[in-house]
Structures are given as C-alpha cells and as structure tokens.
Amino acid sequence: MLTPPKYWREIPQRYRLEAAKCAQCGKVFFPPRLICDACKGEEFETVVLPREGKIVSFTEVHTPASNFSDEAPFAVGIIDLGNELTILAQIVDCDPGEVKIGAPMRLEFRKLQKDGESGVLCYGYKAVPAR
C-alpha cells in the first residue's frame, strides 16, 4: 500500500525529475543515492534531468498488476535521456501501434494511479511524442 510518507519522499524525483550529480566525478544518478558507484564519492549536488529523450525499447501491457487494472492496455518504454541516463515511463498521447525504437519523446507531469486503499493520488512523469 502506498502510504503518504512513502509517496511524499519520492516527490522531488517524480514531480521535478531531481537527480544527484557526483561532486567528484560528475556522474549523474536518478534517483539520487548516497555513494557514487564510479568513484565512491559521497558529495552530490542536485541537478534536474533533461526531459527529452529517445525510446530504447517499449511494450504494451495488457495484463497489469492489481493497482493498474483500470488502465490496461497501456504502453511503457525505456527512454534514453543521453549522458548514460535512462528512465522507465508510460508512453501516452499516441497510438501504441505508432511507437518506435529511437522515436523522440518528452517527459511530462501526469497522474499515474489512484491508490485504492489509502486514497493517495499518484503523480509522476509519462513520456509523450516530442514534436
């Protein structure tokens, strides 16, 4: 169950795409973490992910988990944002049949799910075709 604290903690990432840049080597992590796997640095500065990227792979989910029962079918893809940063997001505002690997996408702020038991409205990012 998605309780308010569990949801609230991730808001900087889900609403604003806040990532962490290693102060020592410059590697960017999304979501942020406490130690850099490249140089073991522990100092980070907050940076914001680019919102534009390209589809690495995609699928259309027909049999979702219980908390997404009302949404199916929906498309999901991996979006390459450049600089070795990738993100997984639903792909919306287009015909699933027209989705292609390599297609340019943009991440937008959208409603993702409504958690039945706690009543929390869940927002985050979804990918839409970039024009």
Place this chain on the structure above:
Amino acid sequence: MRDVAVIGVGIQTWGELWEKSLRDLFVESALNAMKDAGVDRIDSMYVGCMSSGLFTGQEHLASLLADYLGVNPAPAARVESACCSGGLAFRMGFMDVASGMSDIVLVGGVEKMTDVDGAAATYALATASDQEYEAYNGITFPGLYALIARAHMQKYGTTREQMAQVAVKNHENGSTNPHAQYPFKVTLEQVLNATMVADPIRLLDCSPITDGAAAAVLVPLEMAKKMSKGPVIKVAGSGHATDTIALHSRKDITFINSTAVAAEKAYKMAGVGPKDIDFAEVHDCFTIAEICVTEALGFFEKGRGGKAVEAGKTAIGGEIPVNPSGGLKAKGHPVGATGVAQIHEVVNQLRGACGKRQIKNAKRGLAQNMGGTGGSSLVHILEVV
C-alpha cells in the same frame, strides 16, 4: 573448503494445489529428499521463498517449516532473492557444508501462489522489480521481459517464431515429466496466436503461476561416497552475482550480465567451460529469457540464442540440451522453489533416471536461476565423480 555432494532430491507434482498449504508443500518435498538421501536427521536447513508474506501472509518461515518437518531446534534460515531464492538456498547449503560448519544440510524452495488471485499474484511478483521506479509506472514482469525481447529483436533480428520455439521445445520436453504442471505439447501456431500479455510476449511465452516445493540434501563428498547407492554427484562449481534490479539502468538490456558473471565463477571453480557442459536447466520464466541466458552462459554468441533454438541445438539430442525437464514453462514456476527443482532435474539426469526425456551420457549438468530481470543470478555445475 570441503568438496560437497548432493545425495538426495525431492519434489511433488506441481500445479494449482488448492488442497495443499505452504507448509505441507515444503514438508512433502523435504521428506522425499530425505528419504531419497537415506537420512533421518539434518544439521541445518535453508529455504528459498520469494514472498510468502504477500502470497499467504506468512513470514518467519524457516522456523515454521523446521517445526513442521520435525527438526526443531535445528538452525534454519529463509533466504530471498526473488525468483532465484531457491538457487540461493542451494548455494547457502553448499557453503555451510563446504565450510565444515554442518555435515547434513537440507536445502529447499517453496512458493504457494494460488491463495491470491491473478492480479494480486502479478502485484506480488512485481515487487521483484524496483518498486519506486519500475512497478510504480505500471510495468509488470512480462512487460519488462517484453522490453528485453523487443530490444533483442531490434539488435539481433531475433524473431517471434524463435521465441515461440522455446515454448514448443520446453513443452515437448515437459510432456513426459511426471512432476510438470502443464505436461502437454503446444504448437508454434498456438504460441504465436495466444492471448497478448505484454507485446510481443503472449500467454504461452510465459511461465505459469504455480504451487510447489523442491528440496535437496547436501553432505561432504567423502560422506556421500560411503552413503550413495548410485552415482556420486559432486557440486563442482557455484557462482553468484548481482546487477541493478532496475532494467533501464543497464547499459545493454539484451545481455544478462549477472548470469554471465555467475557462470564465469562456476566454470572457474569447476575447471570447465561452456563446451564441457552436457545439458542445462535454465531460467525460462519467459521464452526470451532462455534465449538471453543461453548467450550469457556462453553456449552461443551474443545474438545467436534465437537462431540456436530454431536450429534445434537446445533440444534433447541437440548440441547442448536446455531444459530437459520442460523448464519453468511446462514444469511450472513456484518462484522460490524453481532453483532447487532445477537441481532435482540435474541430479536425476546425472543418475540416468529421467525416462523418455533422459539425455544420453549425461555426466555434467548446469543449473542457472535468476531473480527479476537478472538483478541476481546463481549458476551451479554438478558432475558425476
């Protein structure tokens, strides 16, 4: 480090076993393994189980199962690594015996998955992915493997037909396995036209929801030589590795690096390479997974796994038979039990006890078990000494 042998294995016929509880499933398979081994006591026990909490509401599993097996106060631990919890339990048992801490160790795996409905089971399974950055966005396990499949198709030209051929082969193998949940054959057309689950993965590309358990008994090799009535089966190699559990965080989503690294370790320990393996039981949770795994294990070059299954190289009688048991596909996939059930099949193949699906002159077999989309992998090599 002491050499370790497997002296007994046990399982039951898997399926939707509504009349059997989690504890009964485990104890039934554990007793079968202990009888097969000819032991009436154990020094310690390890149980692989992914999510008894979400599937049945029961935690504190190891002590409960030790109680119902009648071995309290023997030390018992439950280990979890998603779908390779069973393989991990086997490795823990191997390490326990190898280290000299215990002589007779029971390893088991169990999952009771049908006490919840399909959507709840999908939810429980999705907890093996990154909850905050994968599952939160609605992706499921078939969906994650569909992402792998589409990327593999794009990069290497792997086809839907090649993926479907994995299901056809494994159901053919599993059709004579008395423990299989779905011991029937399927045609290429049936797989290609099955209900869509997550494009391009269809229902018959997926392993099922299953209730089941499996167990094995490990002892020092020297003890096994005195106790074994049949061939003595040594655990020649054990490898374990991890990767990001978020699929999108990997540089190449078509290559299962944790399996490649675990295999490298197991091959090194056993002093062998992929060419020296007579057959393998691998983690075909989805048809594309078997294709990727046969590449990561070094049986085929990157991108050639699809062509290999199409050419019959992985069939019984082929170059390197893969999943003679029917795999997760036909045998069923009670997630925590799968890794130990693979050991069950490898041992029985090495004993020459597999009837119609027996591989001729099987002397060295490999078992590969993985968690999630490859966030964790276990590889074990067993051989007749």
